Amino acid sequence: MRKKLLLSSFTLLIFTIAFTQQNTIQVKAPGNFPIRAISISVPPAEKIDSFVTFIANDLAPRRLNTLVLRVNYHYQYKSHPELIDDDALTEADVKKIVAVCRENNIKIIPQINLFGHQSSAGRIGKLLEKYPQFDETPWIPLPANYKWPNADSLYCKSYCPLHPDVHNIVFKLVDEICDVFETNAFHAGMDEIFYIGMDKCPRCGGKNKAELFANEVNKVRDHLAEKGRTLYIWADRLIDGLATGLGGWEGSFNYTWPAIHMVKKDVVMCDWHYERPDKTAAYFATHGFKVITCTWNRPAVAVEQHKDMQKFYAESAPEMSANFLGMMQTVWSGTSRFYYEYYNTGYDTARRSAGKAFRDGFPKANVTKYKDDNGFPIIAYALCKSPEQIADINFSGITHMNYAFFNPDSNGNFT
Numbered sequence: 001m002r003k004k005l006l007l008s009s010f011t012l013l014i015f016t017i018a019f020t021q022q023n024t025i026q027v028k029a030p031g032n033f034p035i036r037a038i039s040i041s042v043p044p045a046e047k048i049d050s051f052v053t054f055i056a057n058d059l060a061p062r063r064l065n066t067l068v069l070r071v072n073y074h075y076q077y078k079s080h081p082e083l084i085d086d087d088a089l090t091e092a093d094v095k096k097i098v099a100v101c102r103e104n105n106i107k108i109i110p111q112i113n114l115f116g117h118q119s120s121a122g123r124i125g126k127l128l129e130k131y132p133q134f135d136e137t138p139w140i141p142l143p144a145n146y147k148w149p150n151a152d153s154l155y156c157k158s159y160c161p162l163h164p165d166v167h168n169i170v171f172k173l174v175d176e177i178c179d180v181f182e183t184n185a186f187h188a189g190m191d192e193i194f195y196i197g198m199d200k201c202p203r204c205g206g207k208n209k210a211e212l213f214a215n216e217v218n219k220v221r222d223h224l225a226e227k228g229r230t231l232y233i234w235a236d237r238l239i240d241g242l243a244t245g246l247g248g249w250e251g252s253f254n255y256t257w258p259a260i261h262m263v264k265k266d267v268v269m270c271d272w273h274y275e276r277p278d279k280t281a282a283y284f285a286t287h288g289f290k291v292i293t294c295t296w297n298r299p300a301v302a303v304e305q306h307k308d309m310q311k312f313y314a315e316s317a318p319e320m321s322a323n324f325l326g327m328m329q330t331v332w333s334g335t336s337r338f339y340y341e342y343y344n345t346g347y348d349t350a351r352r353s354a355g356k357a358f359r360d361g362f363p364k365a366n367v368t369k370y371k372d373d374n375g376f377p378i379i380a381y382a383l384c385k386s387p388e389q390i391a392d393i394n395f396s397g398i399t400h401m402n403y404a405f406f407n408p409d410s411n412g413n414f415t
């Protein structure tokens with residue numbers, strides 16, 4: 001069974017009847033997948049206003065509806081002020097972001113890296129700096145001059161998921177950041193975890209790494225679920241890096257991938273591939289997970305990934321189609337660098353550009369203007385499962401729309 005939009009219109013007549021035949025339009029047009037997202041770090045506090053302007057002027061016209069905001073310790077936490085990093089945002093700064101996102105119907109998903117990414121090159125992260133007892137590998141020092149590869153296979157430090165005190169602290173941060181951003185979604189990172197189940201860890205040594213990973217994901221998921229919140233993670237630990245040829249970063253070389261059978265199905269998978277338009281979205285969808293394909297700085301790859309997601313979404317059975325959530329632009333530079341790439345088209349000849357990938361992969365959309373029809377409103381009532389599904393349909397002749405969960409603005413525009 002395919003979902004259909006039931007639509008008709010009459011001058012001078014406002015009707016709210018769901019029609020059962022004729023004038024049906026296929027809702028499931030290609031490209032209507034629900035999520036159009038960007039993942040970016042929070043700006044330094046002094047640049048919050050330009051970030052707000054960027055959201056209003058550049059994300060909204062590209063119909064972005066989801067903002068994954070990598071906060072980590074760049075917020076002035078009240079629950080654990082000892083973990084506040086440099087350039088941390090105040091609550092007032094955050095509320096500026098909340099306001100502009102609400103105005104533009106953009107959902108915010110704040111991120112704090114849990115489990116992995118507790119250090120970066122030679123710099124320890126705030127959690128392990130203040131609580132070194134949580135370190136999964138306390139016997140491995142951070143080098144003054146970090147290089148890869150190295151004898152310790154040190155990429156980033158992890159916290160020990162079995163330390164009895166770690167969740168008491170990180171869950172307070174998770175709760176606080178979700179509260180201040182007024183959101184029901186949280187991104188826990190959990191990518192590229194190399195240090196997991198280390199033999200020398202007195203708690204994890206000898207344990208199954210897939211189980212350790214899945215248990216930690218599910219623990220975070222269960223905590224969020226208590227308040228009706230959804231967990232998002234980067235999906236690489238659930239991919240067999242050897243069998244797929246995807247390697248040890250965007251896939252796993254450390255035997256965590258069987259966790260795909262253990263992680264609860266309502267955890268949303270952010271499946272990142274930057275070098276090629278790999279088709280692993282289908283792998284997650286067939287395992288019952290909702291999945292977002294994530295792109296970065298290769299414009300041609302971004303465009304192909306969009307096409308793939310459109311096809312997966314449009315051409316799958318409804319059970320599978322619902323799992324193909326959409327696309328996410330990731331930005332792994334600071335915000336200033338990204339603005340430069342995004343606004344400066346002269347940079348487009350560079351081999352890689354997240355700014356051009358974003359422009360090409362998330363083109364601005366025309367806002368549909370509706371006819372006045374001699375001043376009389378023509379109002380239609382539609383049954384549809386999400387607002388995004390109606391975005392590409394030509395409603396020429398209709399001035400207003402009564403949609404169950406979505407109303408036009410005062411000009412009759414939907415976007």
Ligand SMILES: [Zn+2]
Pocket residue numbers: 136159160161162163197198201202203204205
């Ligand atoms: Zn451990």
